[in-house]
Amino acid sequence: MSVRSASCGPDLSEVKMNTGSKQNSSAGRMLTSVIAGILIFSFLFFITIPLAALFTRVTPADFVTAIMSPAALDALWLSAVTASISTVIVVVLGTPLAYVNARVAYRGRNIVDTLTDLPIVLPPTVAGLALLIAFGRNGLVGQSLGIFGIYLPFTTLAVIISQIFVASPFYIRQARSSFEAVDKDYESASRTLGEGPARTFFRVTLPIAASALLSGIIMTFARALGEFGATLMFAGNFQGTTQTMPLAIYTTMQSDINVAVALAIVLVVFSFSVILTVKYISGRGDR
Amino acid sequence: MLESCFKSTLRDFTLDVGELNVEDGKTLALIGTNGSGKSTVLKVLSGIIKPQTGRIVLNGKVLLDLEKGIFVAPEERNIGYMFQNYALFPHMTIAENIAYGLEARKMPGEEIDKRVLELCERMGIDKVMHERVTRLSGGQRQRTALARAIAPRPGLLLLDEPLAALDVRTQEQMRRELAAAIRSEGIPCIIVTHSIIDALAVSDTIAVIDKGSIVACGTPEEIIHNPSHGFISSFAENLNLFRGEVVVDDRGMVFVNVAGVKIHAVTALSGTVSVGIRPEEIIISRGEFNSSALNTFTGKITAMDESDMYTYVSVDIGITLAAAITKQSIERLNLKVGDEVTITFKATAVQVFV
Numbered sequence: 068m069s070v071r072s073a074s075c076g077p078d079l080s081e082v083k084m085n086t087g088s089k090q091n092s093s094a095g096r097m098l099t100s101v102i103a104g105i106l107i108f109s110f111l112f113f114i115t116i117p118l119a120a121l122f123t124r125v126t127p128a129d130f131v132t133a134i135m136s137p138a139a140l141d142a143l144w145l146s147a148v149t150a151s152i153s154t155v156i157v158v159v160l161g162t163p164l165a166y167v168n169a170r171v172a173y174r175g176r177n178i179v180d181t182l183t184d185l186p187i188v189l190p191p192t193v194a195g196l197a198l199l200i201a202f203g204r205n206g207l208v209g210q211s212l213g214i215f216g217i218y219l220p221f222t223t224l225a226v227i228i229s230q231i232f233v234a235s236p237f238y239i240r241q242a243r244s245s246f247e248a249v250d251k252d253y254e255s256a257s258r259t260l261g262e263g264p265a266r267t268f269f270r271v272t273l274p275i276a277a278s279a280l281l282s283g284i285i286m287t288f289a290r291a292l293g294e295f296g297a298t299l300m301f302a303g304n305f306q307g308t309t310q311t312m313p314l315a316i317y318t319t320m321q322s323d324i325n326v327a328v329a330l331a332i333v334l335v336v337f338s339f340s341v342i343l344t345v346k347y348i349s350g351r352g353d354r
Numbered sequence: 355m356l357e358s359c360f361k362s363t364l365r366d367f368t369l370d371v372g373e374l375n376v377e378d379g380k381t382l383a384l385i386g387t388n389g390s391g392k393s394t395v396l397k398v399l400s401g402i403i404k405p406q407t408g409r410i411v412l413n414g415k416v417l418l419d420l421e422k423g424i425f426v427a428p429e430e431r432n433i434g435y436m437f438q439n440y441a442l443f444p445h446m447t448i449a450e451n452i453a454y455g456l457e458a459r460k461m462p463g464e465e466i467d468k469r470v471l472e473l474c475e476r477m478g479i480d481k482v483m484h485e486r487v488t489r490l491s492g493g494q495r496q497r498t499a500l501a502r503a504i505a506p507r508p509g510l511l512l513l514d515e516p517l518a519a520l521d522v523r524t525q526e527q528m529r530r531e532l533a534a535a536i537r538s539e540g541i542p543c544i545i546v547t548h549s550i551i552d553a554l555a556v557s558d559t560i561a562v563i564d565k566g567s568i569v570a571c572g573t574p575e576e577i578i579h580n581p582s583h584g585f586i587s588s589f590a591e592n593l594n595l596f597r598g599e600v601v602v603d604d605r606g607m608v609f610v611n612v613a614g615v616k617i618h619a620v621t622a623l624s625g626t627v628s629v630g631i632r633p634e635e636i637i638i639s640r641g642e643f644n645s646s647a648l649n650t651f652t653g654k655i656t657a658m659d660e661s662d663m664y665t666y667v668s669v670d671i672g673i674t675l676a677a678a679i680t681k682q683s684i685e686r687l688n689l690k691v692g693d694e695v696t697i698t699f700k701a702t703a704v705q706v707f708v
Contacts, residue, residue, distance in 0.1 A: 256502075259400050
């Protein structure tokens with residue numbers, strides 16, 4: 068400590084003038100590091116322990132048996148299919164909106180932005196209730212759909228709608244900022260070189276934004292996979308048609324906890340890889 | 355031949371450059387400070403920005419006539435635009451960047467390959483043509499951007515600060531290459547720059563733009579010799595810019611003769627040239643001192659202008675040279691207007707250009 072402070076001039080004079088307070092401050096600094104260390108480790112401990120508990124709960128043999136059970140397989144398959152479909156729909160519907168919001172300054176853009184972000188903070192039960200009231204038998208849209216014999220609630224389609232509603236902001240937010248990060252000059256250059264707006268978007272804007280968009284897509288898929296509240300309320304909990312992995316965990320927890328744990332492990336491993344992948348992609352994207 | 359006249363309201367002022375006409379094979383340099391509206395002129399001409407009123411005709415084709423409701427989209431204008439910082443597509447190779455405009459025009463693949471190779475060879479980037487542009491040096495990027503802009507044989511070439519992103523050493527070489535490339539295309543060209551040296555090196559006409567208006571316009575000679583506008587006169591003074599003749603004496607020493615004052619320089623050029631000596635490179639002393647610098651002159655101080663960092667001391671040695679001197683040195687040497695002083699600078703400090 069003393070060597071380091073002696074090496075810098077003004078500090079040295081301070082030491083001579085007030086040795087006592089210097090000692091106090093170095094002791095204080097040590098105390099700060101100790102407290103910070105304790106806080107950091109308790110937090111990491113708090114996050115890691117429950118996850119580790121999941122992995123220690125079942126033997127590998129039990130895990131295989133549990134994951135091969137009909138309830139688990141149905142849930143895995145249904146989750147994979149619905150989350151994929153809802154992610155594709157979010158990308159198709161969300162990309163134009165994200166691009167327009169990134170490039171065009173129109174009146175009410177903030178309102179539109181807020182609206183698309185809303186599902187992130189909205190409790191999923193509110194989303195589920197809202198969907199049920201909108202698409203239910205006597206709902207705003209449900210009534211008219213009923214005329215054509217279409218009934219959405221408690222179907223696989225309802226699962227997808229719930230996932231779209233809840234997961235779309237993850238893609239749209241990310242897509243908007245990835246489009247904003249594409250220098251307008253790239254698009255102008257493409258135009259002056261003879262390509263129209265649509266081909267410019269597909270040949271220049273999209274490829275340049277691609278890795279950032281991919282992060283958004285992965286996050287959206289992960290969120291759709293984890294969707295629980297809105298699905299439960301709007302789509303119900305029927306094995307094979309609406310019982311996705313989170314719902315299956317909730318259900319099997321009461322009958323065969325091994326199945327619940329096995330599915331939970333799959334979700335933990337998947338989520339961990341997702342975040343790691345996204346970090347890798349966005350790290351590579353920093354040019 | 356480009357004929358244009360337009361007005362566009364910008365945030366702080368109205369861009370109104372009056373008639374802006376450039377003939378085939380001629381280059382117009384638009385010179386001005388940042389925010390003077392010079393880049394906007396290029397954006398309007400290329401169709402990236404739509405002005406409030408105006409008319410643009412290129413080779414007889416009307417690209418813009420707002421009274422008649424004509425607005426040709428940028429992709430239909432056939433204008434080569436080299437962006438500031440080049441805007442090379444980072445997800446493509448050099449060859450793919452250059453081919454981009456040719457593919458947009460649905461040129462057959464073989465012809466595209468031929469044209470791309472020809473341009474790469476001419477620009478000296480054929481060895482790296484299959485590299486991603488993110489791996490290129492500044493000079494290679496500049497050449498790629500120029501090649502991409504001229505590849506589709508545009509009817510007009512627009513260059514936005516083509517040399518600003520390069521280091522000083524590369525700039526000198528690229529300035530020569532750029533001038534040659536523009537001349538060989540035989541199309542009208544507008545180059546936007548804040549560097550008087552770039553403007554002098556490549557242009558036939560210089561227009562000075564300030565707050566959206568053209569405040570002075572003329573040949574490079576006229577602009578340097580009659581620096582009517584403050585912006586240019588500040589350049590002419592601050593850069594010690596002169597025109598002169600290259601003279602080689604019988605001992606092989608190279609001079610530039612500027613109004614009878616012989617300035618040692620290092621150059622391969624001959625005939626009438628421009629010379630510039632940065633004021634920071636000039637040393638003022640009381641009496642001569644022994645040094646390796648070849649240029650030593652004596653003269654009287656005619657003016658002293660204080661700026662933020664330096665005092666610009668003007669010394670009349672037959673021509674007036676400005677030297678940038680720190681305030682401490684002014685005090686130490688006790689310099690006053692009317693004092694007789696010696697000025698010294700190296701031959702390598704003298705920039706010589708066409």
